[in-house]
Amino acid sequence: MIGVFDSGFGGLTILKSFLEKLPEYDYVFLGDNARAPYGSRSFETVYQYTLQAVKKLFSLGCPLVILACNTASAKALRTIQQNDLPKLCPENRVLGIIRPTAEIISNYTKTKKIGILGTAGTVNSGSYILEIHKLYPEIKVFQQACPMLAPLVENGETDNPAADYFVEKYSSMLLKQCPDIDAIILGCTHYPLLIKTFKKILGDRITLIPQNEIVAESLKDYLFRHKEMDEKLSKNATVKFLTTDNNKIFDERAAFFLGKTVKSETTEIF
Ligand code: DGL
Numbered sequence: 001m002i003g004v005f006d007s008g009f010g011g012l013t014i015l016k017s018f019l020e021k022l023p024e025y026d027y028v029f030l031g032d033n034a035r036a037p038y039g040s041r042s043f044e045t046v047y048q049y050t051l052q053a054v055k056k057l058f059s060l061g062c063p064l065v066i067l068a069c070n071t072a073s074a075k076a077l078r079t080i081q082q083n084d085l086p087k088l089c090p091e092n093r094v095l096g097i098i099r100p101t102a103e104i105i106s107n108y109t110k111t112k113k114i115g116i117l118g119t120a121g122t123v124n125s126g127s128y129i130l131e132i133h134k135l136y137p138e139i140k141v142f143q144q145a146c147p148m149l150a151p152l153v154e155n156g157e158t159d160n161p162a163a164d165y166f167v168e169k170y171s172s173m174l175l176k177q178c179p180d181i182d183a184i185i186l187g188c189t190h191y192p193l194l195i196k197t198f199k200k201i202l203g204d205r206i207t208l209i210p211q212n213e214i215v216a217e218s219l220k221d222y223l224f225r226h227k228e229m230d231e232k233l234s235k236n237a238t239v240k241f242l243t244t245d246n247n248k249i250f251d252e253r254a255a256f257f258l259g260k261t262v263k264s265e266t267t268e269i270f
Pocket of ligand 1 (some may be wrong): 006007008010011036037038039040068070071072118119122150187188189190
């Protein structure tokens with residue numbers, strides 16, 4: 001199976017695109033809802049939580065795990081790939097979602113000035129700046145942390161004046177740094193749930209870049225290039241949902257994210 005991990009519900013936006021573009025595979029989605037949000041947690045904590053989740057998904061039979069969470073990709077991916085994977089299961093793979101997003105950014109900007117909105121953890125890690133500058137040193141990257149947005153989404157409060165207020169606040173803080181920004185990466189998997197609000201506030205001048213389709217295309221390409229991994233993955237078109245919190249609450253909210261009924265199980269990962 002392909003393991004898909006997020007701190008909470010946000011990664012379901014990525015899973016939704018996997019199911020559209022790669023429907024034949026079997027997936028296990030794991031949301032660490034009991035400990036979400038991760039965005040303002042320390043490097044060490046995000047790393048430990050993410051490592052636990054990866055081990056859990058490996059133990060369930062996932063040779064490939066996607067960290068469908070920018071915060072975990074920013075703070076834990078490299079250490080897991082370089083230090084833990086060789087000891088745990090050298091033949092398994094853990095992939096993140098920052099690199100594939102960075103790879104396509106030049107398609108979206110004419111001014112060569114782009115914005116990143118994400119959690120404090122993602123922004124402070126500087127991972128987007130690093131990855132984008134490796135590929136496109138000429139692009140100027142401006143960032144704004146949005147600490148209130150993931151908690152709003154996690155609590156299902158996407159369509160209320162508080163969401164409008166904070167989306168407006170963080171967007172104008174970003175544009176104050178550089179008014180010529182013409183593309184903004186929604187660098188948190190929770191933010192696609194606020195895309196209507198972003199569009200209402202930012203209008204047409206700025207291209208908003210949610211990651212779900214980009215990451216799904218990148219996974220498709222990865223599986224095409226890595227036949228040895230593709231051959232290990234079962235293909236019966238099933239999805240299993242696991243949460244570290246109450247599964248009834250998960251099912252109600254997850255259905256809103258995925259647009260279909262979800263039946264999850266509660267699991268422990270620590
Ligand atoms: N959805 C996660 C991300 O993409 C993090 C949200 C959180 O747990 O703070 O960064």
